[in-house]
Amino acid sequence: MTTTLPTRVEDRNPVHRLHVASYTDGLLGPSQPMLGPLADGGTLIAGTPPGCWGPMITPAFQGGHEVTQPVAIAGAEVGDAVALKIERMRVTSLATSSGVMQFVEGRYHGDPFVAKFCPACGTEHPASHLEGIGAEAVRCDHCGAEANAFRFRHGYVIVFDHENQVSLTVNQSVADRLAANASQMSALPELAAQHSILSLARADMPGVAAHMRPFLGNIGTTPSHDLPDSHNCADFGQYLVGAPHRYAISEEALHAAKTDGHMDTNSVREGCIVICPVKVPGAGVYLGDMHAQQGNGEIAGHATDVSGETQLSVEVIKRLTLEGPILLQNVEDLPPMARPMSAGQRRCVAELGARWGQHEVEQSGPVTFIGSGVNLNEATENGLRRAASVTGLSYEEVLNRATITGSIEISRLPGTVRVTILCPLAILDRIGIGHLVREKYQLS
Template identity: 50%
Template structure:
């Protein structure tokens, strides 16, 4: 990857074919303190049904950040997220026999002629619409076990599931309805026209499901996490990994944490020089856990401010969510609560009431328990605490929340500001929560 001119504001409009890693072509270089703007296509379902893709998402090419070196971190302040799709289809998935090798998200092949990652074209609508360009057979690896189509209001505040006629109408203008960016290479999932559970109204609150920094090895973008990454261990395809130690080089960009939304600050590890920030997998909404494994994938615009934190040397992401997204006992103290704390300190001869600030440590692993253990380890290393102290502080002043089943979590605590000062992130925490 060659060096590029540093830009204060960088707009990214090119995407990968489902891979992240140091071999991917740079999108450009943004200044430390600069701004990134993106308009990303949907991830998950669109790339999943497009057999040319090597991973389950369509994310931006990596962005070099000025001054970012291995061992640093990059803070991404999410200024805005705007959904541009007017509808999408989603649901729980069904794999198609013969359309893949080890992994239906990665090593696609035509089940008829055997062509690997075949080019494809669209003929009509429905689950048979994606055809192998070589032989004309249905080449998609996925269908719906249970699927539905959602139309959004103009303000993108609610979505309504539509019936068969509505799904068919949207399928016949799928590219337009999904607002696919010019350089997107996926087939829009609206083509499948699922129509189960019509008339169901849902709240919308968009967020970004896969955002972070480039790992030092090339892996499928949807597998850049400790749970989905398990499918790479022992796999025979080009991105197979030998063991869990190799997977530890991930950067956990694929979090599907619904608090990674407008107003949040995401702090990402730097594991290659320049960081390689990438963005994708915007969702219109999602409940905790992403229980169908998929949700409302959409195209959308996002803007981030970028700041390098020298020498932070974290293994995985840290999140400073909006205050309203914190668990109740993990919120900053009010002036009244702090005064009552000082009164208790005086009554019981406690020297001082420690200054603390909210912090979430992201963990991932094969299961929720493994992900929580990973978050304990990361938090202990970051804050120089034993696991016992981490567990105690998170029990008394925080908790654990599920980003995605089977294995992504947010571990919340009110962390001592003196520890955050030592790690160089206290000012970010103070600014985020007006401390």
């Protein structure tokens, strides 16, 4: 078990390999003690409990996820970036449950993800326990009242075949059996504090087969102001602006603090590289909210949250100031227009140019900018402007490049997108990520 050391993190000797198995209570920010430091180039291995539904139905949580305790990275200073190279990812849950949510009024102050209270005794963020299974199983430790601030409008229970990467939703009888052994079926880590969502046993959609394609929904670096972990983004974060609880923040402060780690981007999976802003000394790398599968958009509001294990390595990129993540996606996840050309295609391009007198052919590589906003239009403009700001290209040139050599894709409703372009390698070299792009896509 990894524990926080008594000395200041900056005074400790860096380690080259670190296992993390401790979690926050739904908050991220400067108040959270960091583990580490992990050496530049070091390996981080983390076991993570499910995000979303488990923390949602656990009243003590102050955010919608249960992410790992942040890790300091040696040499990472404010204004740098940290590249997280995801080397391995696997689901450990045998089953989970998810669906379309509804709130239970009278059990939260403004935001049921952040500010829950018991409707009977009024205790804020009460400790709780489970009694039986079903929608009313969550009970306040102080008075015994039912205290879950969420319900399913439509829900399902799903089981996994890890070896063959397929899954199947089950009927009510099976869901009830799984609920009786919910923590084990969820494979909750030892120090996880959430109730398993399997305990609610909602099975409205049996017999649906689906592919598995695990990814991390929340991964990145610590924001510069304490934020609920699920609100480290612009679309969920908008509900903190002027909120009637202690995590209320101004719009300006939110945008200055957040690092957009909660992006629910289904290509943040094994083999990809996530390049994250550093907004606190040491970066404070964290991860969580693994999903077993999800298409673009997380249309239902929630996907299949699971326990899992992830291994990644880190690299500090000096003096690359970012507002949000850059993603180097796996080739098969890139939009078709942004995939690097083959040697044969490049020969054809050179021949085409020669016929017309255009002898210079740009050397470029794919790069994806995460954009976030209160809705998809604002998120798209945000991603485009981030691309322009980081690369130094004009906004109008980014628009043209995204149109003919890239794409805009939904990561999450209501407001997270990925903006992908083919960018000149000379620019990527200048900002410090050219070597990562060349290696990732085998470019000369």
